Amino acid sequence: MNKFFAFFLIAIITMTGLNGQVWRRVTSPSHPSISDLFFVNNTTGWFCSSGGVVKKTTNAGVTWSEISFPSTDDLATIFFVDVNTGYTGGENQKIFKTTNGGESWTEIPVPQMSGNIVAIHFADANTGWMATTLSPNSQILRTTDGGTSWTVSITIAKIILDLTFKGTRGIASTSKLDMYYTHDGINWTQSTNATLPAGYTRSDIRGIYFYDENTAYATGWGSLIGLQPSIHIKSTDGGVTWQYMGQAVENRTYDNLYCIYFKDANNGVIIGGASKGTVAVRTTDGGVNWVPINIPCGVTIQCISGFGDQLFIGGNSGVLMSSTDFGNNWQLLTQIPSTNLNSIDAVTDNIIYTAGFNALFIKTTDGGATGHASFVRANNVSPTINDIYFTSENTGYAAHSYSMVSKTTDGGVTWTAVMKDTNAVTVSNAGVYFLNENLGWVTGKIANNVDVIHKTTDGGTTWTSQSNILQSNGRAVTFFDSNKGIMVGEKLKAAYTTDGGTTWIASVFNSLPPGTTTPALKNVTFRDANNAIAVGDNLILLSSDGGATWNYSPVNNLFESLSGVEFKDALNGWAVGSKNSAIRSTGLYQTTDGGSNWTNRANYAVFDTMVTLYEVSYTPSGDLWVSASSGIVYTTAVFNGTDDELTGIKDFSLRQNYPNPFNPTTTIVYNLDKRSRVTLKVFDVLGREIRTLIEGENEAGKHEVKFDGRDLSSGVYIYKLSTANGVISKKMSLIK
Template sequence: YESVGSYTVMLTVSDGSDESSETKTDYITVIEPTDEPDGWFLQNPYPVPDDLYSLNVLDANTAVAVGQGGTIIKTTDAGATWSILNSGTSVNLNDVYFPSMSTGYAVGNNPAYGEPGTVLKTTDSGDTWDALSISINYDMRGVFFIDENTGWIVGDGSYGQDGTVIKTINGGDSWTEQSSNIDGEIRAVFFLDSNIGWIGGEGYCALTTDGGSTWTPVDITTEDYQYVKEIQFLDANNGWIAASTSLYQTTDGGNIWTAVVPASDEYYSSVYFSDANTGWASSEEKVFKTIDGGANWTEQIDLPGYGGYDIESLDFSGSTGWFAGTEGIIYQNTDGSWTEMSSSIFPDTHTDLKDLFFVDENTGWIVGAVDNIWKTNDGGHSWIEQTGEFWTVYDVDFVDASNGWAVGDGPYNDDAKIYHTTDGGTNWTEQTSGTENWFAAVDFIDTNNGWAVGYAGTILHTSDGGNNWSEQSSGTGEYLNDVIFLDSQTGWVCGTNGIILHTTDGGTNWSQQTNSNDNNLYSMYFLDSNHGFAVGAEITILETTDGGSAWNEITTGSYTDPSYNSITFADQLNGWIVGDNGTLLTTTDGGSTWTEQINPTGVDLESVFFVNPTTGWAVGDNGAILKTSTAGEIPVAINEPDFVDTEPQKYMLHQNYPNPFNPTTTIVFDIPQAAKTNITVYDITGRTVDNLVSEYKQPGRYSVVWNAGDVPSGMYFVRMTAGTFSSVKKMILLK
């Protein structure tokens, strides 16, 4: 197509006579491409912030890595670019192996206690993955195939029982459980052919010569907690093991193992030999090389950074080597030296981000465990380190493009920190807090009036921009995690054990509000003085419609469920929640219902912020910065609903078609019972744009056309109400 817009496709079916012909109309919408992807995408780090637990190199250009939160990434250009692939799961993936260029397998944890472990398969070089069915209700740790059909998976077992070994000979269509004779979890597996193989667990290795029908355990070491992480054999006699505190070698097929490096505090995770003399091994943040079969080892790289990174997996194809590890680090070796292929705006340090604030689509700040504050002027595509000396900062708030505050922790036996800027962050000055209790949150309603809350019930207030802070009595010793004020008088605070405090006099008096949920609460948002939300541990969402006199549970779970860490709204209808394990939810009906959105990471997300109903960011662990310019949604062209010739069974507002559109679109809705019906169009500010239907409707399916010729391009919302039913859909107008 030469231009953007909606195109009509018509299909006519006829037997040759006009009377019997039938025409079906459909639509194709061509959208102007943008510089940013649809949905949520990562701005930092590259390619992912997730811990990578396994890497398999297919050839000099192609590698696949798996890891935290269901992460699968792939390169086909020697690491210059990486694609984030859809695994279909959010569990940790622990190992990946390709017996051929096209067919690969990945294994991981079980989604919940008592459910089967995760096994995935691809037949298109990793571009798409399908889940395979197994009956073992434990985490799966390792996988190895000798061809596309025959392979083994190892994993955990019941306490005091043997670890898991299962085998397939038909590409994973069915699995046979084998007796491993090794207690506890098994993390490593390697086979030379269909008969000879090895598995490794805690302090033991077991070998088989009959394809796993029988396994003979061998004691590797008498040291406790010596977990076997990886096994490699060059032939039936010569092999190596990477274990917790040492590397081991065998020359007799695994009957006797000898430590080839002294036991140490190093935690060895991976080993690879290209021949009998040349090999590499990784331990924590280091890679070693030997050219004499393991008699001597030379350190090749020691990763920088406070606390160091952990290298989890190392693999080679010919002379090209790779390793991957925690926080998404990826390095490549093509000339004897290691070069980083991953990147981050935070060099040489661990970077858990805690909060962010934007004043418009371009200008924003992020804070966290980075001992600094960072600013962007281009919507997050680049970040500038701010001037100042900072401790860990947990929260940041701005009232305009110039005036902002940030709060956090301080050194031992010193005041907790409050920082202030009047020039958009070019310079930050420290304000006197007068307390050693760290701060979790800060909220200002103008350049003078603000509150900071934190440890042990601490609430501070200022009426002069922070030049002077005074303590207010909270009446509680709970940790206070968030504070929100609507004006100089009305505010709320939430914290541990379900504590919710409310004030109507600027904090002179705080009263505790009734809440039957005692989970820790981490974030609050109020749409007005009556309608508000609080979120917290164990997928807790609380809602009030009377200013907090009563709080109702929308969702709550158990200790195994992730925490919801932050909630925000862009307007009365559109809101988002982020949480642990990459959790990301959205609502388009003011919080009545919440749905999950696709997220490119599985790390914990700590804060979310939107400047309008389409543009927002989220931040979290390992320096993760996510952005969306499409409200987190991936727009698709929605076609006309299939016609039904029976009365509808339920109220329904169908997606408009075409969508996106210009300038007209059709809205279809179903009425199962007679009711007063309203169809109303709103803009992103919540202002009514058009009333399309306002009348009593009998049961049936109806449609109405909206002509948007007089309104500008953008996102609009159509809302249907009928009796107690209410539903909202998003519409995109492109001119």
């Protein structure tokens, strides 16, 4: 279902630390969030995104090449007439055209005050339309000369959300259920709206699909708040009138739906989602009944393109997926979704798991050289994972929002909900801890400021629960053995137990720094039977009596909110977190004396302050792994020989680049036995020189050169090292 990928080694910067550890950033997000995508056939397609990003695939989404684009404005929509001619547009009333398949783009002037472009559609090479918004108004514009000039067809006092055509028949949807139609492509009329049942607080229509000149479908708003079913409406007269298509209770979804595709008159798919993961429904009777289907994805899907049974979808966090059997099975095309990784667990030196927002789950079984991304799906939902805990290489648990706890016994391949999800947005599980595969605890909240602690003795088959112990939201739980445990929460609350959680006693806080009120405590760990460490908003706390009392550990310039803490033994530990307000900073605090003294080891050559650190975990051999925002992971682990000493080099050699395959950067390492004149060049497979990386005298020793291929297309390239001792060349693969 999901592909393997090389963890992308972004930086190799030595940072002073215990045992001379070197921190590296080992993953990088593949794509920004996808605004829109368009395929002209079952292999060739494009997507657009924020920041003026446009990428193209010619192999059904397996690889994507970033296209040089003349603007950094956010793009919202993309449409291609054929494999060569296409249009994209977005903010600041800008629309761009390509006539060579996206290799180059030219901005097209549009009438002033048109606003942001939200949709583009062309009937042929000359005739097209676009919808623009400039709150509180919207316009629909028309061109008959391939976009050279545009005229305004209609201005309405509503926000247009989507626009689509079948020939010259068009439909536009708005944020207030109001629909507009045209049968000649020129004159627009407001439709007769569908009548919604009572109880809807909004009526946004976010997606439309014109199947033939008469039959059209539209979808949109849905919400768990008040259990407002996702809206389905249908027109059989070209958009003149619309009918609400109510669904059976067992088929109702309660999320926003965004995009529609029909392969024939009866069979269609609608996809969207938000709160508990991706939502997909399918009809086999022309939209009368929409039945939920399972899709192993957790993000909101914004766009769809299809050819018969083949589907392509894109959405938040840069997620792209495809199906070749009309949604029965899906393949994740994105190597690293750009979503927050809230938790990380290094089970062995080679097996590391990390998980987080939208239930993203990433696994490596070779110490970070390669990895496998997927989404945790249980009970047909994928709520955000707030914490994970593995008792072995195969058995693990995840604490989710919406009260769910999921379990895997096959290393994350499949998951089962051992505590079912709810529809209550204020119910959430935040922390999980297991002593063995059967005995464990989960903490969270059952309402705002009402904590809960769940306990299982049979691996999640049954649970006992207690609530309102902290009188705040529970955030983390840990146990030293089957009796001694601590839970912490928001508003500076903690409690401890000495009988396995049968009874909990409120902790006492001593010697807090001046001005401390009620900061949130976000994580806690034992370092031995009596001593524990808790971390939270701008503070580290120490306990020497199993959590009964806590004392402040003074740390110079601790500005960050710390959310992760881990100890290798009674003395050596790390705490991590970030400050996300101005002035931003990164906290990577190390102690070698049991927490009495801490030093921030964050080196900003490696740690970007725009990246939030969430959790830290030790491997059995002492390597550290840190999970962060945007799908980013850091480690001190050594792989691919990247931590070799600079002494003892005895020959002239060229190593394999790492990572390989790469996107967009990789590192080339070569060794010289003596001072030499060196040239290091990159060629394509036809022998054409692409770039000269090094040309000149080099001292003896080990040398590293970074190669950036962001301006190149995916493919195989050759790098060649030439010295007086000879010539060595190797191949490397750029995969976008």
